[in-house]
Amino acid sequence: MRDTVDAGADLLVVQTNNATFGFTDESVQQAAMSRLRAVEHGRAVAHVSTVGVSAMIAPDGRVLERAGLFTQAVLEATLPLRTSTTLADRVGAWGEAALAALGLLGALAIALVGRRGLGRPR
Structure with a gap:
């Protein structure tokens, strides 16, 4: 979706x-x-499914209209168009890579601390 936003999409x-x-x-x-x-891209989303959940979603993640599973429906909502960019x-992708690296480092630290703690008498 980032490519779509970078190309100028004001609605997803x-x-x-x-x-x-x-x-x-x-x-x-x-x-x-x-x-x-x-929320990630600060854009409204029209989530359309032929047989699943369909929804009109505001840029803050609120569901404005929703249809359930296997329900024929026409959803109507006023969705704001946005052109600003989010963080x-x-x-x-740098943010995703940094968070993944922090997660791996955290898991490694927990594994090392846990391993050292097993050999100690209580």
Whole structure:
């Protein structure tokens, strides 16, 4: 989605077909990911599914309109168009890499501390 925002998108549209997931939580999870993307990029998102959850999502992640699984519906909402960039847009993949590196270093530190602690008498 970052490429789309970088190319000038002022609204994001996510199309999906969740037919193979049936009544599992996969469709709800995909809609939640669209909410995260709305906040990440500061853009409204129209999350459209042929058989899963569809939603109109504000740039702050609020769901303005929603249709459930296997529900035929017409959703209507006024979605704001935005052109400003968020910190996530400006930092790009570097932010993701830094957070991943911090996570790995934290896991390594926990593993080392735990390993040293096993050999000590209590």
